[in-house]
Amino acid sequence: MNNVKSPGPVVVGVDGSDAAIGAAEWAAREAIHHDVPLRLVHVIQIPDGPMSSDPADAAEHDYAESSLRTARLAVEATGLPVKIDTAVLYGDVDLALIAESSSATLICAGSVGIGRVANMMLGSTAAILAEQAHCPVAIIRRDEKSPPFEAGLIAVVVEDRPGNRDVVRCAMEEARVRHAPVLALCVGRRALFERNRDKFYRRLDGLLRRFPDVEVEVVTTRLGVTRYLQERIGAVQLVVIGPEDAGRVAQLVGPHGPPILAHADCSVLIVRGTDH
Numbered sequence: 001m002n003n004v005k006s007p008g009p010v011v012v013g014v015d016g017s018d019a020a021i022g023a024a025e026w027a028a029r030e031a032i033h034h035d036v037p038l039r040l041v042h043v044i045q046i047p048d049g050p051m052s053s054d055p056a057d058a059a060e061h062d063y064a065e066s067s068l069r070t071a072r073l074a075v076e077a078t079g080l081p082v083k084i085d086t087a088v089l090y091g092d093v094d095l096a097l098i099a100e101s102s103s104a105t106l107i108c109a110g111s112v113g114i115g116r117v118a119n120m121m122l123g124s125t126a127a128i129l130a131e132q133a134h135c136p137v138a139i140i141r142r143d144e145k146s147p148p149f150e151a152g153l154i155a156v157v158v159e160d161r162p163g164n165r166d167v168v169r170c171a172m173e174e175a176r177v178r179h180a181p182v183l184a185l186c187v188g189r190r191a192l193f194e195r196n197r198d199k200f201y202r203r204l205d206g207l208l209r210r211f212p213d214v215e216v217e218v219v220t221t222r223l224g225v226t227r228y229l230q231e232r233i234g235a236v237q238l239v240v241i242g243p244e245d246a247g248r249v250a251q252l253v254g255p256h257g258p259p260i261l262a263h264a265d266c267s268v269l270i271v272r273g274t275d276h
Contacts, residue, residue: 008103008135009039009085013093013125016042016067019110023140024071026267027108028080030138033177034105037083038075041100042067043093064088094128101133111141111267130246130270136170137246137270152237152266153183153217157225158203163242163271165203170271171240172211180237181215187224229266240269 010031012024024040031038042064068086075084089096101107109126129137156171158164168184175182186200200218208216221228229236 007034007036007105009037009105010034011039011041011097011100011104011107012071013097013107013109013129014040014042014067014071015110016063016070017110019140020067021071021074021110023108023110023138024075025078026140027106027138028075028078028082029177030106030108031082032080033173036105037085039100039104040068040071040075040084040086041089041097042087043089043091043096045093046090061088094125097125097129098132098134101129101135101137104135106136106138107133108138108140111139130268133270133272136272138267139270140267152180153232153235154178154180154238154240155183155185155225155229155232155236156240157185157187158200159187160199160203161242161244163244165207167240167242167271168204169207169210170269172207172214174238174240174269175214176211178237181217183232183236184216184218185225185228186218186220187222187228236266238267238269240271243270243272246270 010027012020012027014020014024024038028038044060044064065088068088072084072086075082089100097107097109107129109129111126126139130139154171154175156168158168171182174180184204204216204218208214219228223231225239225241229239
């Protein structure tokens, strides 16, 4: 008997917002890449128990179905050959999506939250998913004025830290999926980089041979990732980080704070585990 667990879907939290629709469109390529369905879910917030039968509940359910239908049509309009499932869930939004992440290959959210009320700061649900989800998380930031998703670099820090190889590998995979170059960052003084140049390229070497079709630009910077990206506004479409940096997602995709947060098409992918 085969006990190998089948990979779960790529899940997207949908709330009717443009940000959620952008996340669904972005996630379609991920579903194709992983050969899994795209699962669009809308969570009707019920913090205190089951739904009542008053008209407000019917209106909420109609809104949920409309949101899912709009997101589905947007994905279908891309022409990508992806299987799409939809579901209306009930309960606490954060807990419902964290539960979804336990069986997902990847979970995605727009950067302004999930739910028409929870759209302040980064979006409370997006921030919670970044730190608490059980699978890799993509926080997608994009607006109508942004260039196509494929326009821009995939940025990743290459460093001597446990798990970094998986993070860099994921960045290379994303670059292949999205036909984009990788920006491999070495954060620190140039003199230190020169002393450790061979070690740095050894860490990259196997992946460069594994992904010969991916263009890689190596940059050394004394600035942190966020500060460096401020200098590259408009050039980076996705930053790939490890779970230890999940708490810094708000610094990267906003929408409030340093100038980088005006960089509306810069999204973040948090890598967890070795199965991504």
